[in-house]
Amino acid sequence: MVAYFWGTAFLTSKYMNPNEGGIDHLHLIWAIVSFLMIAVSTLSGIKSAKWELNTQDDFLLQNVWFSEQIKHLLLRLEHILWDAKQWISFLLPVLAAIVWTTRIPPLHAIWILALSFLVFTILTQGIAALYSGILKTRDRSRAALVGTMAGAIIARTVIVALCTIAGRIAAPWVNTFPLIQRELDVQALETWQREGSKLFMEEVQHVLRFLLESWWPHVALADLFMLQASGWLILWAIVFGGAITGTRLNAFSRRNRQIAFNKILETLYGKLHSIVPAKDAGLLSARIKVLCRSSYTLRNLQALFGGIGFWILIGIFSGMLSRVNVDKIEYAVLSFMSFMIMYFLSFELYSSLSGKISLEASGERIILDLMAERTLWNELQQQWSIHKLLAWPIFAFGQLVVILLSGKFSILLLLLLPVQAIYVWCFTLICHIPSVIHPRFDYLNPEQIQDYPEKEVIRGITHYIVLGVILPVALLPLILYMADYIEFSWFVSLQYIVIPGLMFGVAAIGLRLMKAKLHRWIDINDLHLK
Structure with missing residues (x-):
């Protein structure tokens, strides 16, 4: 926690100081923090959904008199509360460091901390409900399984294509690596490092411009942190829409208990095993x-x-x-x-x-x-x-x-x-x-x-x-x-x-x-x- 606090404080002060090559742009800092918060909440929600679906807590599932929907909600909340340590150990020090470095007033600081915890809790629950519903529906539909396989292939194809482009962009710089002889040319190595940093920053700027478009959820959340009204409807529509959709999918998935399986995988691994x-x-x-x-x-x-x-x-x-x-x-x-x-x-x-x-x-x-x-x-x-x-x-x-x-x-x-x-x-x-x-x-x-x-x-x-x-x-x-x-x-x-x-x-x-x-x-x- 201490490392997160002082590391964030150093980077924030350096970035906000124009004399050290930074850019005086508080909104960008909050957008980055908001992106991290949404990412952490999403991962926590996915883990909570998996925890709910894979639980072996027979006492809760069989003996507690609540409805099945409430039982599974409790299972998700159990893991979400446990995962709240991520908010305490990571997000809280980061937020505190930014508040301290940028001299934000006390009431504004309280608003930031309260909003961040609220967003973490609600967004995690929404993602958990949505992901749980998707998984339950997919488990019981062979068509959904085929769609999942196709989606996995498409996603990996896109990732490989984008990373191949990145590798080709970096290749000319890699070609000039100076350590290919016994004698070390320190000046050539320093020049090569500067060129690499310049190339990296140029590409990062393109990515940042894209990620700072106003329609992104983390940009809307950054507006909320800065007490700007723009974007909040988009953010909360996503949060509550995810929670409601997840609940609907959960209810739908309970109507069919038969679990589908994919014979393609069984045949493939069976042949390899033979x-x-x-x-x-x-x-x-x-x-x-x-x-x-x-x-x-x-x-x-x-x-x-x-x-x-x-x-x-x-x-x-x-x-x-x-x-x-x-x-x-x-x-x-x-x-x-x-x-x-x-x-x-x-x-x-x-x-x-x-x-x-x-x-x-x-x-x-x-x-x-x-x-x-x-x-x-x-x-x-x-x-x-x-x-x-x-x-x-x-x-x-x-x-x-x-x-x-x-x-x-x-x-x-x-x-x-x-x-x-x-x-x-x-x-x-x-x-x-x-x-x-x-x-x-x-x-x-x-x-x-x-x-x-x-x-x-x-x-x-x-x-x-x-x-x-x-x-x-x-x-x-x-x-x-x-x-x-x-x-x-x-x-x-x-x-x-x-x-x-x-x-x-x-x-x-x-x-x-x-x-x-x-x-x-x-x-x-x-x-x-x-």
């Missing part, structure tokens, strides 16, 4: 069918098409590759791309579907497996296999998109395929480390699986190790090659054979340690289940 041999193939095949027919999967259907971060990187790197004309720069882009897109693919997929592919996905039903003399290691093998199975189609299609958009198909790209396959194998395994170290089967809602504080700490450490330690080590041959310390043949051998081999070896050792730990966990009492 090609790739696996232990306990019959059980794994049954789990795949359950996964494809699960309402949890249908509500997170977009994850099966790859995460947003994955496709953003696919577009940016494809755009760069299509315009990069310096060999060393091209190798740098390829090496960095092969690592980062596999990292995002694995972690985004796990984050979106942890309720079905994590070690704890079975919940308290894990007792049945332990009574059948199976161990947690057997459970991890099954869930990890499903995780990899879901990743392979996205991986293959992503590579095809890179080749088509970049217009480049070379031996090096073919060599990258097994390298990236190894990265997927390693990263999907790393995703399961928090669950192996601290499994929690006693949750009431699958949305809780990743929210336990101890698991968040472990997950943060793993992300830091991957990006702060493994990534620099993995790119060390590239750095040596770009600085002319090794020849091209050595670079290819080290970057695309030795480094992936080392990663695979270390991951294999980690897998053995996981196996040893989980094999010892065979007593039901050790899992602290009720």
Whole structure:
């Protein structure tokens, strides 16, 4: 909270001071804050809707005498109140810093704080009701499922197209990267950085002009913060319209309880499973069918098409590759791309579907497996296999998109395929480390699986190790090659054979340690289940 306060205070004072290159434009600052507030409220509303739909709180659903609509409203409010900590820990310090920096009068400050909390609460509830209604309607309509799949494909196509354009815009600047010889030219590096900053700011200004059009909700909210009447009707029409529409969809969706499922996905993953041999193939095949027919999967259907971060990187790197004309720069882009897109693919997929592919996905039903003399290691093998199975189609299609958009198909790209396959194998395994170290089967809602504080700490450490330690080590041959310390043949051998081999070896050792730990966990009492 302290960091948010002082960071916002510094940026606000710098931005509002014309002598330091800023622009004296308070409305722009409030528009940015309003955009963040709406984004946080939207994410909170989506999480609240998922919490409501995936709840396993049988006591509330079966024994409380309220109507079903009130029960689900209470479930959403439960998560919204819990998520209000985001308003306290993030939005409140930001708002307080702006109020303090801009010397806003006390009554105006009270209005800002009250309005922000009111907007957060109402907008979160509206988004939660709307999203919940959409998901319920989609779950029970095959036509809606097909529409969702089409929408996911269209959205990712647009994202890739926009990011490809961004990559092509940045490519001429990337081509001039000065660190491609042993001698460091500090002046050339500083010039290159200034040109990059200038290019970035020019593109950001175009985006800001578009986002500051008066018809945007965050601009209307900024007007309200500044006590300007314009725009408030638009804002509240959206808020209450979303809440009413969501309630209507909720009511409609309860009339039909049959859950639809998509046989296309079941057929696809079933075929892939039959090609790739696996232990306990019959059980794994049954789990795949359950996964494809699960309402949890249908509500997170977009994850099966790859995460947003994955496709953003696919577009940016494809755009760069299509315009990069310096060999060393091209190798740098390829090496960095092969690592980062596999990292995002694995972690985004796990984050979106942890309720079905994590070690704890079975919940308290894990007792049945332990009574059948199976161990947690057997459970991890099954869930990890499903995780990899879901990743392979996205991986293959992503590579095809890179080749088509970049217009480049070379031996090096073919060599990258097994390298990236190894990265997927390693990263999907790393995703399961928090669950192996601290499994929690006693949750009431699958949305809780990743929210336990101890698991968040472990997950943060793993992300830091991957990006702060493994990534620099993995790119060390590239750095040596770009600085002319090794020849091209050595670079290819080290970057695309030795480094992936080392990663695979270390991951294999980690897998053995996981196996040893989980094999010892065979007593039901050790899992602290009720």
